[in-house]
Amino acid sequence: MARWVCLDVGETLIDETRVWSTWADVLGLSRLTFMAAFGVAIERGGEHRDVFELLRVTDWRRHYPAVEARYGGFRPEDLYPDALPAVAGLRRRGYRIAVLANQPAARTAELRALGLEAEVVAMSDELGVQKPDPAFFDRALELMGRPDPHDVAYVGDRIDNDVLPSAAAGMRAVWLRRGPWGVIPREPPPQASLVVDSLGELVERVGECWAGDAASASGPDRPGGRP
């Protein structure tokens, strides 16, 4: 049975510096101030909306159309340089590729237009469910044609939205340590089957997600879904 590599988008395939800079610009805040608040929110275990609360921007949702208009969707320069080569490398090694993430619906077509080749691409806004909801990962498996969750490696930069819920869904969780959510937390959680610093490293090491399978193939899953 073919194995799948399921990739997150923000800070996994796409560098989100430009979208958050756009938010700062639209809100009339210096980018330095905005990014500093972002770091505080992450350190406190918070969400995007906590950034706006920290900066006392109560009506941030009202600015969403202006941000989207100025941002204009993903551009080639937003892709991390290793993103498309890694997808190609994983495909050459026989993995099927899914890209499933918390993003606006339009990002699916934008990613395809950037040259992303994947069997499945879908964003939370078109699925009507988002990470870390377990229903998101169940929907992901459905879109992949219901493979055994153990045959799926979910790769993302966030412990809370990617590593923990994908491991809880029985997938092999890969923590990609880049972007603010990947850099600020100090220790990898035990639920991570693999920790990598780049997608290039992922291509070389993804097989390690299943390294312990032969020894424990007949046993029940251990807590956290580690191999």
Ligand SMILES: [Mg+2]
């Ligand atoms: Mg992400």
